[in-house]
Amino acid sequence: MRLLTTLAYALALPIVLVVVWWFASAGSESVFWPPLSKIVGVFGETWNADRWTGDVLPSLARLAVGYLVALVLGVLLGVLIGLHRPVRAFCEPTLEFFRAVPPPVLVPVIALFLGYTGDTSKVVTIAVGCVWPILLNTVEGVRGLDEVMLDTARCYRLSAWTRLRQVVLRGASPQIAAGARQALSIGVILMVISELFGANRGLGASIVQFQRSFAIPQMWTGIILLGILGFLLSVLFRLVEHYALAWYRGLRQADRGA
Amino acid sequence: MPTALDVRGLKKTYTTGGTSLEAIEQLDFSIGKGELVCIVGPSGAGKTTLLRCISGLLDATAGVVELDGTAVTEPPAGMAVVFQEYGRSLFPWLTVRQNVELPLKEKKVPRARRTELVDEALDAVGLSDSAASHPWQLSGGMQQRVAIARAIAYEPSVLLMDEPFAAVDAQTRADLEDLVRELWKRLGVTVLFVTHDIDEAVYLGERVLVLSNRPTVILEDVAIDLPDERDQLTTRSAPRFAELRAHVYELIQKAKKGERPA
Structure with missing residues (x-):
């Protein structure tokens, strides 16, 4: 019963919005604002098997690779910087500067060096944009590790590798997750943006092509599809987080109760 | 009795910027295998500094700490620490x-x-x-x-306990004290127990080392000649317990006033 109530709360607003859109656009004659019924009608034929294998999946693959590269690099460098005070003092202002640079402006620069038709440049764009929140949050998390916990690890002679895995990474994982979540939404944005410049295939590129060829209902389907994919990715992320950080939720609840 | 832990000429001075703070002036003591020794001192007596030096978490400025005959330069394999937190x-x-x-x-x-x-x-x-x-x-x-x-x-060969019960309530504390005595007797492990609680030190220890205030030296090494079987009720109400407790209490008061051993 509680599950049903929660579900009802979660779904109420989307349903209302879709219904409003449906009826508000029902009789629309405008080319740019086609009726929702028409958009839904062309959805299936627009995103056929060929588009999935040729556009959607390659886009998602580039996102996955770029995001994972950013995750590995960000956590690795973040741990390194976070554990060593001198390195931190040396790097941090510079990192803050790079974080402040909006990732899309990197696209022309990357295009200059790597060209912009291949996969590499797009993956690099996504990775370069995603790495900052992960990196800076990891630094923050590692810096905030409890002294007593680190002393305990030393007293029981945990090796550097065990300390890294069992103490540093686990202890910083709540912050790392926060950074990774920010990075995910940046990644989705960059997945699209990286395809707007080099006019070839991909989910973002398809949307632009629909718009340029005045296939407006198809363009809308692309936007809806993007929204759904972004939502599913965030649900997936939340699931992983829910499982990996169960201890952290419990700890916080226990702290509040005490 | 063979020696488990030997502290000789231990000295610790913290230097930050231009100022230096002498935390431990000179400490010499040794703990025999299987002994249960308590360390008490007024607050700020450098108990934690001492413990960190012994456990190899902190480098001493001078002197040596030896565990089973081997100098401690990093946390040694034969030592386990129970922290307050x-x-x-x-x-x-x-x-x-x-x-x-x-x-x-x-x-x-x-x-x-x-x-x-x-x-x-x-x-x-x-x-x-x-x-x-x-x-x-x-x-x-x-x-x-x-x-x-x-x-x-x-x-471990030596179990270090750094004010382990300072953050638990009184009843739990009494239970845990008895647990420590029981484990010590059953396992024959050497225990060094740091506390700020005089009663606890006298109740638990075979010896109580009373520290001076900073810079720290040992004010007195008090032998606790209470019977080996201890329990919260009879031991704590025994006249000898009261005497020892009073003695250690006086020492702490002297330590607070800055008295040093002759």
Whole structure:
């Protein structure tokens, strides 16, 4: 019963919005604002098997690779910087500067060096944009590790590798997750943006092509599809987080109760 | 009695910027194998500094600490530490069992023996039923029991305890004190117990080392000649307990006024 109530709360607003859109656009004659019924009608034929294998999946693959590269690099460098005070003092202002640079402006620069038709440049764009929140949050998390916990690890002679895995990474994982979540939404944005410049295939590129060829209902389907994919990715992320950080939720609840 | 822990000429001076602060002036003492020694001192007597030097977490400015004849330059294999801050010393992402087991895994204890040691240790502290819980699901006193279980499963030659019961309530504290006495007797482990509580020191120890205020030296090494069987009621109401307690209390008062040994 509680599950049903929660579900009802979660779904109420989307349903209302879709219904409003449906009826508000029902009789629309405008080319740019086609009726929702028409958009839904062309959805299936627009995103056929060929588009999935040729556009959607390659886009998602580039996102996955770029995001994972950013995750590995960000956590690795973040741990390194976070554990060593001198390195931190040396790097941090510079990192803050790079974080402040909006990732899309990197696209022309990357295009200059790597060209912009291949996969590499797009993956690099996504990775370069995603790495900052992960990196800076990891630094923050590692810096905030409890002294007593680190002393305990030393007293029981945990090796550097065990300390890294069992103490540093686990202890910083709540912050790392926060950074990774920010990075995910940046990644989705960059997945699209990286395809707007080099006019070839991909989910973002398809949307632009629909718009340029005045296939407006198809363009809308692309936007809806993007929204759904972004939502599913965030649900997936939340699931992983829910499982990996169960201890952290419990700890916080226990702290509040005490 | 062979010596387990030997501290000779220990000195610690903190230097930050241009100023230096002498925390420990000169400490000499040794602890025999199987002894239970308490260290008390007024607040700010450098108890924690001393403990960190002994456990190899902090480099001394001068002097040596020897554990079983080997100089301590880093946390030694034969030492386990129970910290005051149990909540920050146990790993909250591991279960009780995993917390106790982690140091053993690191020591490459074979799996079967590991399970045995963990079971025994948890049983000894009365937490067999909580092995699958996470530390934060337990009360403060139980969490400190987990830390103690982790320490004894490690089979140390010397067990260091840094004001381990300062953060638990009085009743739990009495239980934990008895637990320490019981484990010490049963396992024959050498215990160095640092506390600011005079009663606790006298109740637990065979010897009580009273520290001066900073820079720290030993004011007196008090032998506690109470019977070996101790319990909270009879021991604490014994006349000899009161005498010893009064003596240590006086020493602490003198230490606060800055008195140094002659």
